[in-house]
Amino acid sequence: MSVALEPVTGRYVRFDIYGRKHRVYFEEAGQGIPLLCLHTAGADSRQFRGLLNDERITDRFRVIAFDLPWHGKSSPPENWQRETYRLTSATYCELILSFMAALELERPVVMGCSIGGRVCLNLALDHAVKFRAIVGLQAAASTPRYYDPSWLSHPEVNGPVAGAATVMGLMCPESPEPERWETLWHYMQGGPGIFAGDLFFYQIEGDFRERVKNIDTSVTPLYLLTGEYDYSCSEQDTLDTAAQIDGANVRIMPGLGHFPMSENPQAFIEQLLPVLEVIVGNDGK
């Protein structure tokens, strides 16, 4: 029998956010500079399976990816049944900072995609000093609402399958089929109303167009990497955002879409490695 044990370990951590107890699942691999990874709306940390298994990264970085509460294997807080889930920028930042405190992560590199990319801009604005570098994937200051996400939590619609169908075209058609369908599987396993609740932050509340000009990249370097096939956060959206931020580094990634780390991990890692080289080179300076 052939057995392939991955170097990835998964654990739970418990901590309070705004006085409520949370049980949060995370996976990690590697050693070195902490690299904290934030998944997209309605998904979970499995999107970073490629990074967690790549020695070119884990030889120098401690890669950590956690499931937001209500997502993946993280539980919703007690009494979740009494409320409608809605992600906000304040809660999202608090979650990230609380997770960092719980794991005693000292100035990690933070890298988030989509909603994770958006909150990276929020972190750069309000908490930059707590990070070594900030890497926004598919990140822009806002996204116009071009479809109605309320149907994704409607009793007459299979929300997780409709969610997967909604996002399936955001990937590059030529990304490997197994990786694209793995990415969709994560969406199909989402909790009821969770994707739509995340989109509240992405499409409505988390609009930073008026604020991103205040990001100071001399405090913490900011990198924005965007896949060219993404029409939700298009390359123009990222370029428009970067144009307002002195010192922002932009890389448009050919042949990749909205889920670069999950839809085509190998192609994405080739794009990411030069950025990580610079971050390692700057470390301690």
Added chain:
Amino acid sequence: MDWERFKDQVNADPVLAAQGAGSSFRLLLGWGNDQYQVTVHDAIVTSVKTGPFVMPQCDFALTGRADAWARFSLARPAPREQDIFAFFRSGEILLTGDTRKFYAHLMCLKLILGHLRTLS
């Protein structure tokens, strides 16, 4: 477009059979000045009727300029032209009709429309 070949290819797709099972709907496709009524029963395309129609019946309609559909249907579409939602954002394709039914059968619909690409 060879709609008979389209039907044959769609109905032989094992991904559609597995992921679209149970989906039944009537789509009106507005392709420039041309109209097509696509009927789907349990993820099988049972008919594609070519217009023009007088008062066509459908659950929902996708309407766009011919060049928008042509770009969507390219074997290798340009970046950000690989999905109908991309054309929703650009305003080049419009959804009308029963939005609930559109979302309920979206997986099946997108898998069917993907076959426009393999026939182009």
